[in-house]
Amino acid sequence: MSDSETARELLTARVAYELGSLDESELEATWHEQLTRWLAEATRAGLPEPNAMVLATADAEGRPSSRMVLCKGLDDRGVVFYTNYTSAKSRDLLATGLASATFPWFPMQRQAHVRGPVAKVDPAETAAYWATRPRGSQLGAWASPQSDTVASRAELEARLADVDRRFAGVEHIPPPPRWGGWRIKPQVVEFWQGRLNRMHDRLVFARDDGDWRIRRLAP
Numbered sequence: 001m002s003d004s005e006t007a008r009e010l011l012t013a014r015v016a017y018e019l020g021s022l023d024e025s026e027l028e029a030t031w032h033e034q035l036t037r038w039l040a041e042a043t044r045a046g047l048p049e050p051n052a053m054v055l056a057t058a059d060a061e062g063r064p065s066s067r068m069v070l071c072k073g074l075d076d077r078g079v080v081f082y083t084n085y086t087s088a089k090s091r092d093l094l095a096t097g098l099a100s101a102t103f104p105w106f107p108m109q110r111q112a113h114v115r116g117p118v119a120k121v122d123p124a125e126t127a128a129y130w131a132t133r134p135r136g137s138q139l140g141a142w143a144s145p146q147s148d149t150v151a152s153r154a155e156l157e158a159r160l161a162d163v164d165r166r167f168a169g170v171e172h173i174p175p176p177p178r179w180g181g182w183r184i185k186p187q188v189v190e191f192w193q194g195r196l197n198r199m200h201d202r203l204v205f206a207r208d209d210g211d212w213r214i215r216r217l218a219p
């Protein structure tokens, strides 16, 4: 496809959103049960990386960034992902204490969105998750100064070879001190189901004075 055909395609591409609907009467009692249900449905539907979410943060001056992370925990306390505490995203989280995350489930014509304050996951919980990661990912986390500039691919490979030597013979590699989980503790959780004619369903759990209320938003 030529560049101009691609540009035209962007203007004309339309998807009819008619796979489903979301009514107040079908919602689970809590945001986390509803999100767990949608995650389970996305997994059962065979979506690639159903737990991938776009994490948005802002720096101290309000400059936003976003990137994908994987949701690795979900319960009434919040939504958990793991990363490097010295990464750009963690610098933002340390500066503002706030994040949002959106699960993009395109084939189901759905998205779910959470936002609220963040807190570091307790080191024991981080260690328990770390232990489930394959050795290769563990070595990679030790080797990578996430978000820093590196001179070359060769430098990264050399770092990996170094940590591989360092942990040779070590059965249980510990988590790097600069690595761990963040928990987003939502104050707002939105469930979005595409509908025909852009009349989408948007149901929101919002926390007011400690109580959760459900509202419908216009699409």
Ligand SMILES: Cc1cc2nc3c(=O)[nH]c(=O)nc-3n(C[C@H](O)[C@H](O)[C@H](O)COP(=O)(O)O)c2cc1C
Binding pocket: 049, 052, 065, 066, 067, 068, 069, 070, 071, 081, 082, 083, 084, 087, 088, 089, 090, 146, 147
């Ligand atoms: C599908 C997918 C899942 C990802 N999951 C994670 C993750 O769970 N944790 C993480 O630190 N980076 C993850 N990444 C890489 C991030 O998107 C990002 O490149 C990295 O964390 C550095 O981001 P930062 O420089 O904004 O901090 C993932 C990327 C993709 C495409």
